[in-house]
Amino acid sequence: MQQFNYFIPTRILFGAGKLGRLHEQELPGKRALIVTTGGKSVIKYGYLDRLKEQLDLAGVSYVIFNKILPNPIKEHVMEGALACRENDLDFVIGLGGGSSIDAAKAIAVMANNPGDYWDYVGGGSGKGLPVPNDPLPVVAITTTAGTGTEADPWTVTTKTDTNEKIGFGYDKTFPVLAVVDPELMVSVPPYLTACQGFDALFHSTEGYLNKTSYVMSDLYALTAIELIGKSLAKAVADGQDIQAREDVALANSLAGMVESTSGCISEHSLEHALSAYHHNLEHGAGLIAISREYYAFFARTGQCEQRMIDMAKALGRADATSSMDFVDALVELQKACGVDDIKLSEYGVTEEELPKCVQNARETMGGLFEVDPVELSDEDALAIYQKSFR
Known part of the structure; x- marks a missing residue:
């Protein structure tokens, strides 16, 4: 029941x-x-x-x-x-x-x-x-x-x-x-449109993978993912496309409802630690920068296979059969939005400070690690940072 x-x-x-x-x-x-x-x-x-x-x-x-x-x-x-x-x-x-x-x-x-x-x-x-x-x-x-x-x-x-x-x-x-x-x-420039849209996407994907997810959060999450997959690249390409803006705006509000019903997991902790030290780093940009390696980690565990396939299909990969299909669809959308090559180094992040960022993420918002679908150790988190660093 x-x-x-x-x-x-x-x-x-x-x-x-x-x-x-x-x-x-x-x-x-x-x-x-x-x-x-x-x-x-x-x-x-x-x-x-x-x-x-x-x-x-x-x-x-x-x-x-x-x-x-x-x-x-x-x-x-x-x-x-x-x-x-x-x-x-x-x-x-x-x-x-x-x-x-x-x-x-x-x-x-x-x-x-x-x-x-x-x-x-x-x-x-x-x-x-x-x-x-x-x-x-x-x-x-x-x-x-x-x-x-x-x-x-x-x-x-x-x-x-x-x-x-x-x-x-x-x-x-x-x-x-x-x-x-x-x-x-309609006045938001393309780069920020993309960064903000991916923040909404990750609120939804994190909420869908969250151990506390349930039927209501799932409904909001999958619909938000679908709307972003359908219209974010269009809104980036043409900011005056009111239908695309409407789709992404709706996805954003639905993602807020995901936050109200399940919530974020450790991806947000890891980004907050980066922008806590580098205030010029847009939150969405930081999330994009670590996202490929972050979701690839969970894909490789095989522990949330069906959920990642669900997200891949919602994002537009109708023939998805594996967790990595979501990672591929994610990268494809980032390329379509022109944000697939964000460099943390350009925001002042250094490789030497990455261990400090792991510690910060754990100490300030460690509760988000507790609702990850699979345990993410400090060593795993550091590896995600290091593989993402450019």
Whole structure:
């Protein structure tokens, strides 16, 4: 008999033009903090102005906090939380990619709670304390298709003084409302479209291989993999292809639901360790760089053969009969997207630091190794890094 618990409480507005319907929704307050990055894209392409217009129509005032980095840091979480308290704000809006929305969730936690953010983070030097007060509500407006954070409770933050990049989240950090509008994604350049799309893919493939996977996570995972295999290369080749953007956006949100039902395995731990030391390394790029050797390791064990065949077929290899067919299909998609030759060395990673990265991965997010379908030792992890290094 199959038994499971299922909880995804986020209301999602999905589809082209949905940002223009935000003012019609029941928003969780009248005073908001808009969290976004220091980049120019949300201003250049008018997304921030469109959000302001919607908030004006809804009678919501706002304060803008635009300091978030591509890899959000604890200092900015604490600063954003202070802005919420000083301005007596009701809720937090994350506008942008995964970094902005992740940071919005962390800020929402600290806006209503004492101490330091790392008091509540588990893993590494985090104290793992229970969060005493409910976070502020979060509204997520995503302008990229990569992390699926609009449909999951997770937020990843870096503690810069110790080089720890750790995920955190619980039931109350789910966004209460998410807007997934593919029209906001047509401005993402090809390389970042690819990196973000592969992040969504790996959320799905890791979730499908995860020992905690079950019928609901499997449904989301295989559909997300299929959509990415069908349309990611098209979105990379032509950013104005709204149908391709829609497919990848949907895959991204489904991948977030995978994160909410099963979750990542050690591939994400291994990448987080790399970008914890090298903040310029895009998360998706780091995942792509290690992915071939990572999945080849599991393929060679023969312990998750059918699941890898399922993923290969979903990715477009209809005649798949072995685990390595998934690895081949993965590399083929990376070539089609022009990201099959990412060099970690170009981001400042050195071979000498790889053992340190293995240790970091184990110490900060070791829990993800525990849900791998096959045991991955430190020696195995180092070999994956070394074979991936260029």
